[in-house]
Amino acid sequence: MTSDQTTLKRPEERLRRSSGPDQTTPTRRGDQYRWSALGFIAPGVLLVAVLLYLPLLWTTFLSLTEYNGLGDPEWVGFENYVEMLDDPAFLGSVLNTLLWVAGTLLVPVGIGLGVALLTWNLKGGIWLRLPFLIPYALSGIGVGVIWSFILSGDGALDQALAAFGVDDTPRWLVDAPLNTVVMILATAWQGVGVNALLFTIGLQSIPKEPLEAARVDGANGLRLFRSILWPMLRPLTAVVVGLSIVASLKTFDIVQGMTKGGPGRASETLALTMYKETFVNSEYGLGSAIAVFLTVVTLVASILYLRRQLSTKHGV
Amino acid sequence: MSRIVRTTVLAVLGALWLLPVYLLFVNAAKAPETFTSKESWMPTDFSLFANMAEAVRLSGLAESAASTLLYAVVSPAIAVVVGAAAGFAIVALRLRHGFAWFVAIFGGTVFPLQMILLPLFDAYSRVGLFDSRLGMIVVYTAISIPFSAFVMRNFFTGIAHSVFEAAVLDGASTWRIFYRVYLPMASSALVAVFILQATFIWNDFLLGLVLSQSDTVRPIVTSLAGMQSTYGGAQMSTVLAGGLLVSLPTVVLFLFTQQFFARGLALGQY
Numbered sequence: 001m002t003s004d005q006t007t008l009k010r011p012e013e014r015l016r017r018s019s020g021p022d023q024t025t026p027t028r029r030g031d032q033y034r035w036s037a038l039g040f041i042a043p044g045v046l047l048v049a050v051l052l053y054l055p056l057l058w059t060t061f062l063s064l065t066e067y068n069g070l071g072d073p074e075w076v077g078f079e080n081y082v083e084m085l086d087d088p089a090f091l092g093s094v095l096n097t098l099l100w101v102a103g104t105l106l107v108p109v110g111i112g113l114g115v116a117l118l119t120w121n122l123k124g125g126i127w128l129r130l131p132f133l134i135p136y137a138l139s140g141i142g143v144g145v146i147w148s149f150i151l152s153g154d155g156a157l158d159q160a161l162a163a164f165g166v167d168d169t170p171r172w173l174v175d176a177p178l179n180t181v182v183m184i185l186a187t188a189w190q191g192v193g194v195n196a197l198l199f200t201i202g203l204q205s206i207p208k209e210p211l212e213a214a215r216v217d218g219a220n221g222l223r224l225f226r227s228i229l230w231p232m233l234r235p236l237t238a239v240v241v242g243l244s245i246v247a248s249l250k251t252f253d254i255v256q257g258m259t260k261g262g263p264g265r266a267s268e269t270l271a272l273t274m275y276k277e278t279f280v281n282s283e284y285g286l287g288s289a290i291a292v293f294l295t296v297v298t299l300v301a302s303i304l305y306l307r308r309q310l311s312t313k314h315g316v
Numbered sequence: 317m318s319r320i321v322r323t324t325v326l327a328v329l330g331a332l333w334l335l336p337v338y339l340l341f342v343n344a345a346k347a348p349e350t351f352t353s354k355e356s357w358m359p360t361d362f363s364l365f366a367n368m369a370e371a372v373r374l375s376g377l378a379e380s381a382a383s384t385l386l387y388a389v390v391s392p393a394i395a396v397v398v399g400a401a402a403g404f405a406i407v408a409l410r411l412r413h414g415f416a417w418f419v420a421i422f423g424g425t426v427f428p429l430q431m432i433l434l435p436l437f438d439a440y441s442r443v444g445l446f447d448s449r450l451g452m453i454v455v456y457t458a459i460s461i462p463f464s465a466f467v468m469r470n471f472f473t474g475i476a477h478s479v480f481e482a483a484v485l486d487g488a489s490t491w492r493i494f495y496r497v498y499l500p501m502a503s504s505a506l507v508a509v510f511i512l513q514a515t516f517i518w519n520d521f522l523l524g525l526v527l528s529q530s531d532t533v534r535p536i537v538t539s540l541a542g543m544q545s546t547y548g549g550a551q552m553s554t555v556l557a558g559g560l561l562v563s564l565p566t567v568v569l570f571l572f573t574q575q576f577f578a579r580g581l582a583l584g585q586y
Contacts, residue, residue, distance in 0.1 A: 033409040036490045040405035044398045044421050044461050051458035052424040055435035062434065069438065115329070118322045128323065130571075131330035134337060137570035138563050139519035139537045145544050145559035146340050149356075149552065156339050156356035189336065197574075250428045253521045257541055274430045279526065284434060291430040302426050 063288035073285070080289035089265045090290070093273040096180050097249060100269060103184035104191065104248040109240055111188065112195025113233075117225070119196070120203045129200070132193035140187075144257025147186040148173065151258075173259055176266035183258055183267070187251075195240055202236035203229070245301045249294065270294045344368075344556035351553040364557060371558030374551075375543040376531030383449055384518055384536040391456035392464075392513035396506045397499075398457070399464025400472075404494050407472035408480045418469055425462035433526050440527055447528045452535070455523055460513040471505040472498065511573050515566045536562050 063080055065073035084090050115132055119125035135143065150156040151172040158169045173179045206229065214228050252271035255261060261268035261276065268276070270290060278287030343356055347363035348370075372378050402421055406414035436455060437446070445451030475498070483493045499506070517535075524538035531539065540562045547555050 033490060034412065037405040037409035037411035040401040040409065040490070040494070041411060041417055041421075044402040044465055045417065047398065047454075047458045048421050048424040048461055051436070051455060052432055052462075055432035055439070056427065058435035058438075059431050115326070118326050122319060122322055122326075124323070128326040128330060131333040133571065133574065134334070134567060137515055137519075137566040139521060139540075139566070141521050141537045141541045141544070142519075142559050142563040145540065145555060146336050148544070149343065149556060150336060150339060152353065154354055159354070159356055189333065192333075246426075250430075256521070257544065260545075271428065271430055275433075275522075278434050279437075288434060291428070291434075295427045295431045298428055299426065 059288045059291050062284055063292045065285050067284040068282045069284060076285065080285045081293075083286060084289050084293065089268065090273060092265060093268045093270050096177070096267060097251070097270045099177065099180050100184060100248045100251045101245055103181065104187060104244050105241060107184065107188035108191035109195055109244050111192045112240075113199050113237075115192060115196040116199030116203060117229070119200065129193070129196055132196055134193070135190040136193040138190060140253025141257045143186055143190050144254050147182075147189075148258050151182060174263055176263070179259055179267045183254055186258070187248075187254055191244075195244075198236065198240055199233065202233050206232045242302065246298055249298050249301060270297075340556055340560060343553055344560045346553045348551060348553055353552065363553075364560075367554050367557030368561045370554045371543065371561060374547065374554065375539050375558070377536060377539055377543075377558060377561065379532045380534055380536040380539040383452070383533055386449065387452050387456050387535065388514040388517045391453050391517055392460050392510045394453075394457045395460035395464045395513060396468070396509050399461050399466075399509070400468040400499060400502060400506065401494065402461075402465040403468035403470075403472045404498050406469055407475075408477070408493070408498060409490060418465065421465045422462050424458075425466075429459075429522055433522070437526050445527075447530055447533050449533055451527060452523070452533065455527065456517045456520070459523075460517070464509050464513065467505055467509050468502060471502050475501060511569065515570060518566050 062073055064075060064077060066076045066079070067073035112132075115129065119129050122128070138146075153171060157172065161167075161169055170178055172182050210228055211224075214224055219227060250271050251269045252275065255267060255269055255272055256275070259267045261272045265273075265276075271294065274287050274290040274294060277283045277290060281287075339356060341364075342359045343351070344367060345362045345364040346360050347366065350360045402418070405411045406418050411417060440446040440451050445454070479497065479501075480493060483497050488496070519537055520535055521537045521541060524535035525541070528534045528538070534542075540558055543558055544555050
């Protein structure tokens with residue numbers, strides 16, 4: 001865009017000359033299109049307001065009521081929240097969700113960074129990255145179908161282990177918290193590629209000069225990473241980590257696809273507990289309270305990277 | 317590290333990554349008669365297409381696929397234009413308090429879907445949008461707008477304002493400037509956002525689960541989940557073939573449009 005800077009002034013001057021002296025201060029010009037601008041922004045604002053914000057407010061209201069879909073919601077204050085915090089299933093769900101957050105930070109982000117570093121400036125790197133990208137565009141349910149099959153009793157994994165003489169395998173999807181761990185690994189299988197892609201973009205945007213200088217000074221390997229690459233990747237890392245935390249807090253599809261939160265309620269995440277309380281048990285108030293709790297946690301986590309996102313002038 | 321070590325490590329890790337894909341193909345291709353859950357690693361025969369056809373027959377995947385294609389094309393198409401219009405209003409028309417408007421639209425994306433599911437279900441049931449294609453298109457459009465507005469605003473910020481002023485001098489109306497000047501200039505960003513959102517919609521499970529129930533309206537991934545929990549045992553190969561069928565469009569789309577994805581991701585810092 002630098003080449004445009006030089007031409008930026010000229011049309012403005014022309015405008016000034018053609019339309020008299022009192023027309024052209026920036027604020028006045030902004031006002032000139034006020035109605036037109038409101039017209040352009042209206043469809044987006046309306047759709048988002050009606051389909052996202054109104055329901056959001058309604059859920060917040062419902063969380064303070066007793067309601068099962070019939071009759072009218074009955075105001076109960078914070079009773080649902082008290083009930084929620086008293087429920088051992090909810091606490092288990094919180095712990096599982098924390099496990100998801102920690103696991104998705106460690107495995108897919110870590111391996112993603114590793115793959116990006118290994119393929120960086122490597123001949124054929126694009127092709128070596130491809131296997132990791134294939135699972136990325138799968139749906140959570142698709143991932144669940146594949147991994148449920150692999151992890152079933154005497155399934156593909158057990159057969160492979162048996163070939164190495166390991167016969168006493170755990171019941172991967174039944175034993176808790178192991179089932180949550182293997183589901184995190186299945187998600188990692190899917191998520192490494194996109195993290196690798198993001199980190200690759202980050203690595204490619206690092207200016208060449210400091211790298212060359214560091215190389216001349218004899219830095220390479222771990223030292224190069226610690227002193228140059230890591231600091232320069234840090235802004236991007238904040239985004240990847242933020243996205244990863246927010247996405248893992250919302251984990252639903254893969255758990256619903258693989259264990260349905262079971263056995264019992266052993267592998268439920270917050271998103272799943274909310275779904276079950278609302279749409280299986282018709283506890284609308286309690287379900288809404290869990291949704292509000294999940295939202296507050298997600299918002300706090302989002303601040304980490306949203307602040308950066310919103311202040312970005314323009315990308316790339 | 318030397319190039320050889322790096323290549324080797326990546327090749328081994330990559331091979332490991334492809335094993336589940338291999339298992340999916342091999343077992344989805346086994347005829348129900350030859351399929352056994354005890355022998356997963358060896359290919360036996362090739363009945364992939366028969367299994368896919370059976371999967372389509374069993375759970376009405378064909379109707380789901382047609383509806384899902386409709387959602388995945390129409391909703392992101394509307395959303396990119398609506399998002400671009402919002403970006404245009406803020407950046408080119410310099411809407412007053414533009415940043416506040418922008419935050420209002422973008423804020424629609426930061427909370428979890430759980431927060432809107434129940435009211436949507438409730439309201440959709442009351443106004444007759446539950447289990448309707450129109451209802452699905454509307455909700456997918458609304459969900460796609462915040463990200464679209466976010467990327468398009470970023471993109472338009474990179475266009476010099478003199479472009480707008482020059483068009484005004486030529487006597488163009490704001491609407492004309494929008495669709496004859498700004499939209500064409502943003503085509504690559506529009507395509508990137510469209511592809512990202514289409515993939516998201518094709519892969520959606522939760523909204524389909526809550527807001528639809530019939531085979532004709534239900535999105536394809538939700539149908540697949542229903543199929544997975546209904547059929548097992550000897551029909552496992554059919555379920556796997558169904559999974560493969562449902563996943564192919566987005567995987568192929570993604571692999572062929574990687575640079576768009578990368579661009580879209582970078583544009584949105586997403």
